[in-house]
Amino acid sequence: MDCPIPKNEFDKILLAHGSGGSLTSKLIQEIFIKSFNNDLLTKEQDGAVFNLNGMKLAFSTDSFVVNPIFFPGGNIGELAVHGTVNDLAMCGAKPVYLSASFILEEGFDIKSLEIITESMKSAADKCNVQIVTGDTKVVERGKGDKIFINTSGIGIVPDPADLSPSNVKVGDKIILSGTIADHGIAVLSGRENLFFESEINSDTAPLYDLVEKMLSVTKNIHVLRDPTRGGLATTLNEISLKAGAGIQINQDNIKIKNEVKAACELLGLDPLYIANEGKLVCFVIPKDADKLLAEMRNHPLGKDSGIIGEVTDEFKSKVILKTTIGTKRILDLHTIEQLPRIC
Numbered sequence: 150m151d152c153p154i155p156k157n158e159f160d161k162i163l164l165a166h167g168s169g170g171s172l173t174s175k176l177i178q179e180i181f182i183k184s185f186n187n188d189l190l191t192k193e194q195d196g197a198v199f200n201l202n203g204m205k206l207a208f209s210t211d212s213f214v215v216n217p218i219f220f221p222g223g224n225i226g227e228l229a230v231h232g233t234v235n236d237l238a239m240c241g242a243k244p245v246y247l248s249a250s251f252i253l254e255e256g257f258d259i260k261s262l263e264i265i266t267e268s269m270k271s272a273a274d275k276c277n278v279q280i281v282t283g284d285t286k287v288v289e290r291g292k293g294d295k296i297f298i299n300t301s302g303i304g305i306v307p308d309p310a311d312l313s314p315s316n317v318k319v320g321d322k323i324i325l326s327g328t329i330a331d332h333g334i335a336v337l338s339g340r341e342n343l344f345f346e347s348e349i350n351s352d353t354a355p356l357y358d359l360v361e362k363m364l365s366v367t368k369n370i371h372v373l374r375d376p377t378r379g380g381l382a383t384t385l386n387e388i389s390l391k392a393g394a395g396i397q398i399n400q401d402n403i404k405i406k407n408e409v410k411a412a413c414e415l416l417g418l419d420p421l422y423i424a425n426e427g428k429l430v431c432f433v434i435p436k437d438a439d440k441l442l443a444e445m446r447n448h449p450l451g452k453d454s455g456i457i458g459e460v461t462d463e464f465k466s467k468v469i470l471k472t473t474i475g476t477k478r479i480l481d482l483h484t485i486e487q488l489p490r491i492c
Contacts, residue, residue, distance in 0.1 A: 171484050173378075173379075192313060194240060195209060195240060195374065196240045197209070198242070205305070205306040207241075207306050210300070213228055213229045213298045213299070214490050215492055218261070220335055221350045222335050226272070227271070228492065229298040229299075232426065233301065235357075235375045235426075237357070238356045238360045238429075239356075239375055240312060241306050241312050243305050245278060246278060246303045248282045249283040250285070250299040251283070251285045252287075252293055252298075253293070254287070254291075254293035255287055276355045309368045312370065314391035315392065317394055319460050320435050320460060322432070322438035322459050323432055324442055325428065325455060326430075326431070326451045327452070328404045328409070328453055329376070329421070329423070330413065330418075330425065331409060332423075332427070333380070333487075333491050349409055354427030355427075359429070362447075363431065367437040369436075370437075370441070373429055374388065375426075375428060376430055377426060379483065380424055381430065382468065383482060385468045385480070389467065394460050394465065395463050395468075396460055397461050397471060398457045398469070398471070399457060399458055399470075400471060401473055404453050421470070423488060424491045438456060468480040
């Protein structure tokens, strides 16, 4: 008889290994960190932060395999720029330089490539970063899927910025910068040719300008994360596990656009686990939460910000959702992939 408990051991890679959930975590811990183990890597931040000749730098890399490559509100090119810029921003770093590497499938349309690279240039200009190096490879027809992009980035970290899950303290307030699940549902609608009464666009956007304003308000921000793969629930689980602290969030305080909520209900998806590309989660000491929230709401990318919960010692290394009807449920790491190839 088959055991009803979800299988967690595989000898082949599954799509779910790229979901950001429990299988991704297992892959990272048992393969990559085991092989490449070092002090910078084991911090498991969005980028590595280190000192080089007296300068504090952040370095990050990301690969983009989103399908479709053009989706409502964006495309794989600007997503690749925003994704790495945001990873640097979550380290408190001002992005400076990017690299861009392309894996192209034989037969890919040159005009589409031009549109993608122009959108990357436009996104980089808006972020005040330069794409200064890169690489191009072409694989045989049928051996790829149109285009994959890798971007890496270097940023400069202002001295007071020290952002890490290890800094999280009981009582910290958790601020979310806006609505969730916009990107994942936008990509899904483009992939499956789904049409809703109101068009749902990706929230892809660069976050450093918002982060810079936040750090100017308070130096008591403990951690920043952008809830991309696996969504808000997965990001909070990663922080909770690394910090060894409990997290409780309130469903009523998490904003979801009506059209996104309706799409999730129709398709049986949980928006808490769906990717975002222009939102951040912030952990800040209680006394600075209100003034930080006010500053965030003055920024276009933070106008829908809200305090969604706090760190607690009641549930160690667990994320608890207080539902609209007053019950509580555990938000665990997903094993399966709700929406593969979302970024």
